Amino acid sequence: MTTSAQRHNRFIYAFAEGHREWKDLLGGKGANLAEMTNIGLPVPPGFTITTEACRHYLETGHEPPQLWDELVEHLTALESRMHKRLGQADDPLLVSVRSGAKFSMPGMMETVLNVGLNDESVHGLAMRSGSERFAFDSYRRLLQMFGKTVLHVEGSLFDAAMADAKRRADVSHDLSLDAEHLARLVDEYKDIITQRTGQEFPQDPTTQLRMAIHAVFESWNSPRADSYRRQERIPSELGTAVNVCAMVFGNLDADSGTGVAFTRDPATGARGVYGDYLPNAQGEDVVAGIRNTLPLNDLERIDERCYGELLAIMETLESQYRDLCDIEFTIERGKLWMLQTRVGKRTAAAAFRIATQLVDEGVIDLDEAITRVTGTHLAQLMFPRFESSEERQRLTTGIAASPGAAVGKAVFSSTQAVQCAANGDDVILVRRETNPDDLDGMLAARGVLTSRGGKTSHAAVVARGMGKTCVCGADELTVDESSGQLTAKNGVVVNEGDTLSLDGSTGEVFVGTVPVAPSPVARYFAGELDLNEANDDLVTAVHRLMRHADHRRRLRVRTNADTPEDAVRARRMGAEGIGLCRTEHMFLGERRKAIEDVILTSVGINETADQEAALESLAPLQEADFVALLTAMDGLPVTIRLIDPPLHEFLPDLTELAVHVAIADERGEELTHTRQLLTAVRRLHERNPMLGLRGVRLGLVVPGLFAMQVRAIAEATVQRAKAGGDPRPEIMIPLVGAVQELELAKDQARAVLAEVSERTGVPLDLPVGTMIELPRAALTAGELAHAAEFFSFGTNDLTQTTWGFSRDDVEGSFFSAYLEKGVFGVSPFESIDAAGVGRLVRLAADEGRAQRPTLKLGVCGEHGGDPDSVQFFEHAGLDYVSCSPFRVPVARLEAARAVIRNGTVGEDR
Amino acid sequence: MTTSAQRHNRFIYAFAEGHREWKDLLGGKGANLAEMTNIGLPVPPGFTITTEACRHYLETGHEPPQLWDELVEHLTALESRMHKRLGQADDPLLVSVRSGAKFSMPGMMETVLNVGLNDESVHGLAMRSGSERFAFDSYRRLLQMFGKTVLHVEGSLFDAAMADAKRRADVSHDLSLDAEHLARLVDEYKDIITQRTGQEFPQDPTTQLRMAIHAVFESWNSPRADSYRRQERIPSELGTAVNVCAMVFGNLDADSGTGVAFTRDPATGARGVYGDYLPNAQGEDVVAGIRNTLPLNDLERIDERCYGELLAIMETLESQYRDLCDIEFTIERGKLWMLQTRVGKRTAAAAFRIATQLVDEGVIDLDEAITRVTGTHLAQLMFPRFESSEERQRLTTGIAASPGAAVGKAVFSSTQAVQCAANGDDVILVRRETNPDDLDGMLAARGVLTSRGGKTSHAAVVARGMGKTCVCGADELTVDESSGQLTAKNGVVVNEGDTLSLDGSTGEVFVGTVPVAPSPVARYFAGELDLNEANDDLVTAVHRLMRHADHRRRLRVRTNADTPEDAVRARRMGAEGIGLCRTEHMFLGERRKAIEDVILTSVGINETADQEAALESLAPLQEADFVALLTAMDGLPVTIRLIDPPLHEFLPDLTELAVHVAIADERGEELTHTRQLLTAVRRLHERNPMLGLRGVRLGLVVPGLFAMQVRAIAEATVQRAKAGGDPRPEIMIPLVGAVQELELAKDQARAVLAEVSERTGVPLDLPVGTMIELPRAALTAGELAHAAEFFSFGTNDLTQTTWGFSRDDVEGSFFSAYLEKGVFGVSPFESIDAAGVGRLVRLAADEGRAQRPTLKLGVCGEHGGDPDSVQFFEHAGLDYVSCSPFRVPVARLEAARAVIRNGTVGEDR
Numbered sequence A, B: 001m002t003t004s005a006q007r008h009n010r011f012i013y014a015f016a017e018g019h020r021e022w023k024d025l026l027g028g029k030g031a032n033l034a035e036m037t038n039i040g041l042p043v044p045p046g047f048t049i050t051t052e053a054c055r056h057y058l059e060t061g062h063e064p065p066q067l068w069d070e071l072v073e074h075l076t077a078l079e080s081r082m083h084k085r086l087g088q089a090d091d092p093l094l095v096s097v098r099s100g101a102k103f104s105m106p107g108m109m110e111t112v113l114n115v116g117l118n119d120e121s122v123h124g125l126a127m128r129s130g131s132e133r134f135a136f137d138s139y140r141r142l143l144q145m146f147g148k149t150v151l152h153v154e155g156s157l158f159d160a161a162m163a164d165a166k167r168r169a170d171v172s173h174d175l176s177l178d179a180e181h182l183a184r185l186v187d188e189y190k191d192i193i194t195q196r197t198g199q200e201f202p203q204d205p206t207t208q209l210r211m212a213i214h215a216v217f218e219s220w221n222s223p224r225a226d227s228y229r230r231q232e233r234i235p236s237e238l239g240t241a242v243n244v245c246a247m248v249f250g251n252l253d254a255d256s257g258t259g260v261a262f263t264r265d266p267a268t269g270a271r272g273v274y275g276d277y278l279p280n281a282q283g284e285d286v287v288a289g290i291r292n293t294l295p296l297n298d299l300e301r302i303d304e305r306c307y308g309e310l311l312a313i314m315e316t317l318e319s320q321y322r323d324l325c326d327i328e329f330t331i332e333r334g335k336l337w338m339l340q341t342r343v344g345k346r347t348a349a350a351a352f353r354i355a356t357q358l359v360d361e362g363v364i365d366l367d368e369a370i371t372r373v374t375g376t377h378l379a380q381l382m383f384p385r386f387e388s389s390e391e392r393q394r395l396t397t398g399i400a401a402s403p404g405a406a407v408g409k410a411v412f413s414s415t416q417a418v419q420c421a422a423n424g425d426d427v428i429l430v431r432r433e434t435n436p437d438d439l440d441g442m443l444a445a446r447g448v449l450t451s452r453g454g455k456t457s458h459a460a461v462v463a464r465g466m467g468k469t470c471v472c473g474a475d476e477l478t479v480d481e482s483s484g485q486l487t488a489k490n491g492v493v494v495n496e497g498d499t500l501s502l503d504g505s506t507g508e509v510f511v512g513t514v515p516v517a518p519s520p521v522a523r524y525f526a527g528e529l530d531l532n533e534a535n536d537d538l539v540t541a542v543h544r545l546m547r548h549a550d551h552r553r554r555l556r557v558r559t560n561a562d563t564p565e566d567a568v569r570a571r572r573m574g575a576e577g578i579g580l581c582r583t584e585h586m587f588l589g590e591r592r593k594a595i596e597d598v599i600l601t602s603v604g605i606n607e608t609a610d611q612e613a614a615l616e617s618l619a620p621l622q623e624a625d626f627v628a629l630l631t632a633m634d635g636l637p638v639t640i641r642l643i644d645p646p647l648h649e650f651l652p653d654l655t656e657l658a659v660h661v662a663i664a665d666e667r668g669e670e671l672t673h674t675r676q677l678l679t680a681v682r683r684l685h686e687r688n689p690m691l692g693l694r695g696v697r698l699g700l701v702v703p704g705l706f707a708m709q710v711r712a713i714a715e716a717t718v719q720r721a722k723a724g725g726d727p728r729p730e731i732m733i734p735l736v737g738a739v740q741e742l743e744l745a746k747d748q749a750r751a752v753l754a755e756v757s758e759r760t761g762v763p764l765d766l767p768v769g770t771m772i773e774l775p776r777a778a779l780t781a782g783e784l785a786h787a788a789e790f791f792s793f794g795t796n797d798l799t800q801t802t803w804g805f806s807r808d809d810v811e812g813s814f815f816s817a818y819l820e821k822g823v824f825g826v827s828p829f830e831s832i833d834a835a836g837v838g839r840l841v842r843l844a845a846d847e848g849r850a851q852r853p854t855l856k857l858g859v860c861g862e863h864g865g866d867p868d869s870v871q872f873f874e875h876a877g878l879d880y881v882s883c884s885p886f887r888v889p890v891a892r893l894e895a896a897r898a899v900i901r902n903g904t905v906g907e908d909r
Helices: A023-038 A051-060 A067-082 A121-129 A132-150 A155-169 A179-197 A205-219 A223-232 A283-288 A296-302 A304-321 A348-360 A366-371 A375-382 A414-422 A436-444 A458-466 A520-525 A537-552 A564-572 A583-587 A589-602 A611-632 A654-667 A672-684 A696-701 A705-722 A739-760 A775-779 A781-787 A795-803 A815-821 A834-851 A867-876 A885-902 B023-038 B051-060 B067-082 B121-129 B132-150 B155-169 B179-197 B205-219 B223-232 B283-288 B296-302 B304-321 B348-360 B366-371 B375-382 B414-422 B436-444 B458-466 B520-525 B537-552 B564-572 B583-587 B589-602 B611-632 B654-667 B672-684 B696-701 B705-722 B739-760 B775-779 B781-787 B795-803 B815-821 B834-851 B867-876 B885-902
Strands: A012-014 A046-049 A095-101 A111-115 A240-246 A257-264 A271-279 A325-332 A335-343 A393-397 A399-402 A405-411 A427-431 A447-450 A469-472 A478-480 A485-487 A493-495 A499-503 A508-511 A556-560 A578-582 A637-641 A728-733 A768-772 A790-793 A856-859 A880-883 B012-014 B046-049 B095-101 B111-115 B240-246 B257-264 B271-279 B325-332 B335-343 B393-397 B399-402 B405-411 B427-431 B447-450 B469-472 B478-480 B485-487 B493-495 B499-503 B508-511 B556-560 B578-582 B637-641 B728-733 B768-772 B790-793 B856-859 B880-883
Touching: A012 A023, A012 A067, A023 A046, A023 A051, A023 A095, A023 A240, A023 A335, A046 A067, A051 A205, A051 A240, A067 A205, A067 A240, A095 A205, A111 A132, A111 A205, A121 A132, A132 A155, A132 A179, A132 A205, A155 A179, A205 A240, A257 A296, A257 A304, A257 A348, A271 A296, A296 A304, A304 A325, A304 A335, A348 A366, A348 A375, A348 A537, A366 A537, A366 A885, A375 A520, A375 A537, A375 A867, A375 A885, A399 A458, A405 A414, A405 A447, A414 A427, A414 A436, A427 A436, A427 A499, A436 A458, A447 A458, A447 A499, A458 A469, A458 A815, A469 A499, A520 A537, A537 A885, A556 A564, A556 A885, A564 A611, A564 A885, A578 A583, A578 A880, A583 A589, A583 A611, A589 A611, A589 A672, A611 A637, A611 A705, A611 A728, A654 A672, A654 B654, A696 A705, A696 A739, A696 B815, A705 A728, A705 A739, A728 A739, A728 A790, A739 A768, A739 A781, A768 A775, A768 A781, A768 A834, A775 A781, A775 A795, A775 A834, A775 B795, A775 B834, A781 A790, A781 A834, A790 A834, A795 A834, A795 B775, A795 B795, A815 B696, A834 A856, A834 A867, A834 B775, A867 A885, A880 A885, B012 B023, B012 B067, B023 B046, B023 B051, B023 B095, B023 B240, B023 B335, B046 B067, B051 B205, B051 B240, B067 B205, B067 B240, B095 B205, B111 B132, B111 B205, B121 B132, B132 B155, B132 B179, B132 B205, B155 B179, B205 B240, B257 B296, B257 B304, B257 B348, B271 B296, B296 B304, B304 B325, B304 B335, B348 B366, B348 B375, B348 B537, B366 B537, B366 B885, B375 B520, B375 B537, B375 B867, B375 B885, B399 B458, B405 B414, B405 B447, B414 B427, B414 B436, B427 B436, B427 B499, B436 B458, B447 B458, B447 B499, B458 B469, B458 B815, B469 B499, B520 B537, B537 B885, B556 B564, B556 B885, B564 B611, B564 B885, B578 B583, B578 B880, B583 B589, B583 B611, B589 B611, B589 B672, B611 B637, B611 B705, B611 B728, B654 B672, B696 B705, B696 B739, B705 B728, B705 B739, B728 B739, B728 B790, B739 B768, B739 B781, B768 B775, B768 B781, B768 B834, B775 B781, B775 B795, B775 B834, B781 B790, B781 B834, B790 B834, B795 B834, B834 B856, B834 B867, B867 B885, B880 B885
Parallel strands: A405 A427, A427 A447, A447 A469, A556 A578, A556 A880, A578 A637, A637 A728, A728 A768, A768 A790, A790 A856, A856 A880, B405 B427, B427 B447, B447 B469, B556 B578, B556 B880, B578 B637, B637 B728, B728 B768, B768 B790, B790 B856, B856 B880
Antiparallel strands: A012 A046, A046 A240, A095 A111, A095 A240, A257 A271, A257 A325, A325 A335, A393 A508, A399 A469, A405 A499, A478 A485, A485 A493, A499 A508, B012 B046, B046 B240, B095 B111, B095 B240, B257 B271, B257 B325, B325 B335, B393 B508, B399 B469, B405 B499, B478 B485, B485 B493, B499 B508
């Protein structure tokens, strides 16, 4: 463990001794408390026990030997500063004991408040605060939190006692219990503890403190914290820091209160005063929503001095953190205390606006602005949205599982979804939860809505994989699949055929049709929006940052495109060439017949037809495709991959054919062509087509296939060159595992190119390269580089073979379980798996370049448009990424972020 | 290129200057000629042009600048030694120009004899030899060889001229042409050369020599040499050496002759005089089989002095090479000349016999003896053989493509094979050649016979993969598949249903039933043969070498066994435990119903049944299996792999079910169970089952499955321990790709073990480990080692995922083409692919051990029994290999060879 190497000679730091950068040691909360203390903000005094102490405790089962001495020392200092001792009978110092890890793990670990109260000091607190009710309520809360967290007593026992107390008092709300009620409840809580644990609640304040600290340490390893970390890929050995802090009370009287504040509007990024305030209340009350909060600027009226002080503090924090901060504060009898701050979360739009605002304010430069926005933000801004101006009837809000805006008729079964979609209807598939049987229905639907399951449920995982809008876990809805009906909590009923609108970015579900508007950012990238006319500060912000990103990035960004339309679209989005053109897509539709002939002759079924003639009939079609593509990308590289899928993919499904023929047999029908097809499909049948006769294997085994394609590329190039164009095709051989395959395929290609070049007089020195999509290709990249002029990493297939699972089969079957169990933090098809697949990419890049320094390296898997993966590819030193047209701006932005972050120290998850 | 680093300052070495170890530089032939010269044997003088000169020529297109000066120098020395000049008109020195590469490439490269003859010197030769016929025949041969090899004139033109000459002379044989005929033929040959090349045959002897040398250089890169090298994995940059040697003639008169000799019997290893002699003849004549050769000891009668000298030379060579040598010699007018020697090829039985004989003779020690035999030899000795004492009618001899002895009725179609086999008949499938449609027929047959195709044909590759006896390319047979008949060259006709016997080790095909005898070596290993009783020198030799091998090897050898019977058999063969027990094989047969229930409940189809109950019904069956296995392997480790294949493998085929149901629909039948199965199969259907829900994925997704198996292992262990046994099971998790999977599965297993241990009081600290069968497992082996106590490399699956092909699909579809084209030298499923799969094995072994030094490493793929692969695993530092019972002795032997060869310098391919 690297942390062992950094061992320090102490385990506790007073807030004033800490530093904002020491998140490893003090956790995020501790580091920020130190920062605020150091810049003179009013933070209640306290200290932080380091993550090292926690690690020691978790590894050895006991605290480090000197910890207690240090604790006594810091506690004494705290006591002398506060002029009272912990749990002092007549005027007790109370402290909070809070966890705080390096990476935020909201709600995962424990907190104990009011440590220091006991049967005596509760009276001192009552006297000093002037409120007996307050004192007993505080004690009751300590017993409850301590009981649950430290002593592992079931929380339901305390809840039941509370319910009893309210029934006895004939009140409906905790707040209505008076001091006497609460004093009795305190006794009952103590009894519960004694009964359940066999020992009494510890009256000694330092014992309370010590036990609370240990409990926070231990909460690091609770099953839910463990599972959260596995999902979020937070290392399990980090441990948590513990913050011990003098309690301040916002619920003492009307001059007290508590609130949250943002230094800017986190939704839009606009400057101003944003937040909420609740007089005479504690932080928990705000969260519990017991009373309605006041807008923050009402505080000006209530306590002008504190309000002024808060505004000044917000200014200070912004200039200190140079970013939007969020703040928790408490006012205790007219005195403002800062309890916490951190750089605040924000929406995608706000991120872009704030970043450019901070540039305009001279706070940060454009480089830093780019690190403040992410490709994920940008992608969110490009999805179509519902018109927010429209009248909308919101049914509920579920979990935003897969972004987009989908409108369609509600259907309650996969079969129904497929049928309605076949009739041309847009449908929303509504299910309690989905399973692999629903795949067809999900494919047919515009969007998916479930009432159960979270972000890693089957529906969520599969929909994200399909790029399909999805809201899941809308648990206010009751879905009755058999009767085709869903009922909302508010009683609204939606029947099969009624229209629903799903917002996959917010999780909102609306009844009826909500009009969808294309995003202005998407229109800007598509060139449909004039910057000046638009007069949209978001679009302007995006424009400014993208311009700078293009200036800063090293990686080129190409697109995956098979049609001239896609190529044109992508070029507008900023694509600098085509990284992957899949030629097999050109064999679909009406041309399927021609490839069918090739197949029937090549497997010797249709012996009358001539395979060469069948192939040659495809050549002019391909040539025309290539001419159009090279025209669209004139002057830019166009990487054309020779045919990749197994031939049987162009034929109908085996089982369907077999059933047709069996029925025909029963009925005595002929069906000659179907029978021929069945024979061919049986002959070509593969148990694992992904691992069968495809790619270069096909090219080496089916005579003339690759040659036909290379000829079409050559002729198209000649045609464009003669027309005065600047065609730059590159020939890519798929599925190569051995250099011998590449050499044989390259020899074939070179021969055709030489022949066409000689005949036409046009030089055709087209680069020939290979996909790296098999582990063996990566492992022998040094050899391959002798024969390849470029490598293109096909990270989809490389992920499939490296992990040994096929995307078709596994996303729907066990990925949700794997995400749930934390085997993956994110699907390796979404973000590149750096330890496995990524290791192969680095290895191939390094060993390939070592053999051929001019080797061009790119990636054409879907990872090319994924923000984290783009960062990885920048670090691995590739020359370009290629992604779908829509993802091109995302890749451009992330490529720049990667360059800038490489040069900075900042840590960022 | 490493060779560049070894550049020498000269390009030619006289034979006397060379050295036997310099095969890199002088080629095999040149090095052995040097050796014989140096130990004083009568070798015609000459010199060797180095492989470096060849490489220079091939890289630059011209010879090294100083080569010609060196050549003149060596030629002058040769001339002065022979007292005549090259091509000297009245008494010409003639030389042979022969290729000779580091690795033998028989027949791949060129030779030109009689260089130095021209229109003048032919008369000198006639005069000096006293035979005009001899002189013109020699000139004719030079013209023919030079024309074809150096000037690339089509050989058929010379053949046609020769045929004309014979017709004109009205003779049927070349030998019957007299000097006059041959002189005219010389003129015709010269005309052919002039017409086809536009230039005259070069009369200048040194020009002839120079051109011949260049031609030999160039023959290194001929397409057939290239393709041979690719198949044999000989590096293409080595180049060939060229040997220039004074000609001696065995065809001068009756006191001349030529012969071949072996220092021992290459078939049995017996000492003695073995070989053939042909008086008044040249080497080519022996090969051409024009006259019957005499047994070598007839030479004693013909030329006692030469015979004595030859025997003495044979003795010298044996003591020099310390092994059986084969020799080519010529006697020119009573003077013996040695033309070539090398360590001779031998049969498997002879290899074992010779090795122990040499030990007994004190020539080599047991270590060296073990390097003289191979696992491949041993495997050959273990196949059953036809009784050689029996009367047999040999039909023909084809290519020995896959060893074994098969007897059955001839059938001529795959369908017929399947039908007859279903009726209980043994069949031999006879085809012109096979294709993927024949797979079922090949599976059903005992053996396969084809009339076309070589060692890499479809039939050969697939049969080897199936372990099925095969003779291919028996081109003397005419196969008529439509009429069900084959006709041999000798007119014998075999009809469908007639019995054939195939010897896959020799390629022999017999008509009728030849009785099959188990090999005595196999009987010895099976413990059926008592060494003393047997009194068989082969068995004794095997026994001695195996005993020493066991003493010397470091690698342990385990077996792959799923049944107690296999375990017992393997233990007799020397297995030291079970490396792989596949538990899913225990779910076949009558137990299929139980697993079917588990599946139907687990996918929610049979909702009335209880999944847990279904699983629990399997537990006692598995427990009994494990008890039997642990009993058979008492005291030795037994690695049990938890269930691996996808569940649908236990259900019927989708297409078959769909057809059944469709037909039932047509007929209005019920078929409830079949319909249920169809639903289940559809639900579980995977497009690529190899890459789907299997292995640890299944264990983590289907509740209770792994736990049931672990419980059965635990209970069986307890039962054995209580019965006083020494059970040593190890639990292996299959298909792990991420450490998280392993941790989760291990936690499950540990919980069950703890529970059983606590209940029974028997300690159950069973090792838990993982298969390494996915590239990602290898790439993250360092992490996995934290959770795994052992790694077992599943190199079958690792080969499939690393290369991205499934054995089921590709062996029959493109492997034969790939072997033909030299993409593979050998199927990567037969011998481990060191550059790809092997690199992953090394990496995982190294990084796993670095994290956990006590990590046990084994291999349980079929490579565990492949000789070359065992060598690889020894070098990679694994602890054990595991293979099928029959292969255990092979692995034991190869493991020792690897240790011994690691310590020696010897090179060996």
